[in-house]
Amino acid sequence: MMVLITTAATSVESGAAGEKPCLRLTVLFDNVSHRPGLVPGWGFSCLVEVPGKTILFDTGADGGTLLANMKRLGVNPDxxxxxxxxxxxxxxxxxxxxxxxxxxxxxVFLPEGFPASFRRAVTERGADVRTVGAGGRLADHVTGTGGLSKDGIVEQSLIVETPQGLVVVTGCAHPGIARIVETAERLTGKKSHLLLGGFHLGGASRTGIQAIVARLRSLGVRKVAPSHCTGEAATALFRQAWGHDFVEAGLGAVIVVPL
Ligand SMILES: [Zn+2]
Ligand SMILES: [Zn+2]
Known part of the structure; x- marks a missing residue:
């Protein structure tokens, strides 16, 4: 029987010849630790692998740590x-x-609203910089929410469509985690299976967090895998609310979802 989601590193056998296609998420940079032997740091980066394309979602705070963690996890930057x-x-x-x-x-996929100086600097380093709008395609099964802005910060989230529903990956969720989920569901017409990344609730009040939990529950989000800027209090409430549909994330977590 196929395991729908696993955080165990033993799921590595998937992807071999003859295996069913799957999405594999590997957290490469995070201040929340999941697996020993890696270097934690404030920030977030997650490798998103679908058949035919490997996309790095965010890059963490520094390249030395990112590349060292990749090496430890057997991820080839090439x-x-x-x-x-x-x-x-x-x-x-x-x-x-x-x-x-x-x-x-x-x-390098950027949402609209990044400063021209940033685009220029990345282009000058040889990258093929592309703007991705709402619903813009990155690979088979993979799209973006487009830039959502709040308080002058523009942020996009990544959407993978799986037979179980959407897998939504967020960086810091500055526009609001529930707003991001609503946007992803509106763009695709599908419900969310798994929400992974920073939920930005580190400074939120208990009632504020409970309201978000209730909103995400009513949106029908099946599984949650919060880390980075979610905060300990919010993470504890999510763990309680989702029970065994709470997925332990953080640095070194590997999550596999069949496609
Ligand atoms: Zn941020
Ligand atoms: Zn952040």
Missing amino acids: GIAAVFLSHIHGDHTGGLGALLARRPGIQ
Whole structure:
């Protein structure tokens, strides 16, 4: 029987010849630790692998740590075809320079609203910079929410359509985690299976967090895998609310979803 989701590193056998196609998410940079032997740091980066394309979602705060964690996890940077940047904050973009030094010609997907100076600097380093709008396609099964703005910060999230529903990956969720889920569901007409990344509730009140939990429950989000800027209090409430549909995430987590 196929396991729908696993955080165990033993799921590595999937993807071999003859196996069913799957989405594989590997958290490469996070301040929340999941597996020993890796270097945690404030920020977020997650490898998104679908058949035919490997996309790096955000790059963490620094390239040295990102590349060291990749090496430890057996991820070859030469296999990365594209980088998807959620938003401009340094804890998500800081590792890009080191990656471009290694992989100069790769695609870099930005939402509208990134400063021209950032685009120019990335283009000058050899990257193929592309703007991705709402519903814009990155690969088979993979699209973006487009830039959502709040308080002057523009942020996009990544959507993978699976037979179980949407897998939505967020960076810091500055526009609001529920708003991101609603946008992804509106764009695709599908419900969310798994929500992974930073939910940005570190400074939220208990009632504020409970309201978000209730909203995500009513939207029908099946599984949650919060980390990065979600905060300990919010993470505990999510764990309680989702029970065994709470997926332990953080640095080194590997999550596999059949496609
Ligand atoms: Zn941020
Ligand atoms: Zn962040």
